[in-house]
Amino acid sequence: MRWAILLSAFLLLACNKKENQRTTIMNDTLITIPETIKVVKKTKPENLLPKQYFNERFKEVTVERIDENKFRVRGKGQIFEANFNWIIEDGHDELKKGFQMTDAGAPEWGKFDFTITVQKRRENSELTLVLFESSAKDGSRQHELPIILF
Structure with a gap:
């Protein structure tokens, strides 16, 4: 019988979820302060x-x-005669292609800024923009820079 009473008392104490608190009197007012204080730091967005x-x-x-199907591309290029090409592909087809110019030719790093509007043909495809320089010798793609759009 004693063991049952002791076990019951122990379980009641163990299950008690009340936090440890201390009582303080400030300005004639009884204040209960928890022993453990949670500090929550506000995190700055990255x-x-x-x-x-x-x-x-x-x-x-x-x-x-910019929009559901519109993208702004900016950067710098060190391109011979400041002219480079781009193409958008979905893994199966070339959807769009064009060329742009930088504001300075090689050996300088010229800036470029242009927008592209493109729409997926297949819902589950992944669009990739590829920036590249065309070879003056044979027109082949050189220095390709693939960028996944969505």
């Missing part, structure tokens, strides 16, 4: 900088989504 892409001919390239 400074979300756009992801930058680069290779040997392109640097500081960022892509900003």
Whole structure:
């Protein structure tokens, strides 16, 4: 019988969820202060900088989504005669292609800024923008910089 009473008392004490508190009198008012105080730090949102892409001919390239199907592409290029090409593909087809110019030719790093509007043909496809320099010798793609759009 004693063991049952002791066990019951122990369980009641163990199950008691009341926090340890201390009582203080301030300005004639009874105040209960918990022994443990939770400190919650407000976290600052990360400074979300756009992801930058680069290779040997392109640097500081960022892509900003303006609308559902519209993108702004900015960066710098060290391109012969300041002319480079781009293409958007979905893994199966070339959806759109074009060319742009930087504001300075190689060996300088010229800036570029342009927008592209493109729509997916297949719902589950992944659109990739590829910036590249065309070879003056044979027109082949050189220094490709692939950027996944969505």
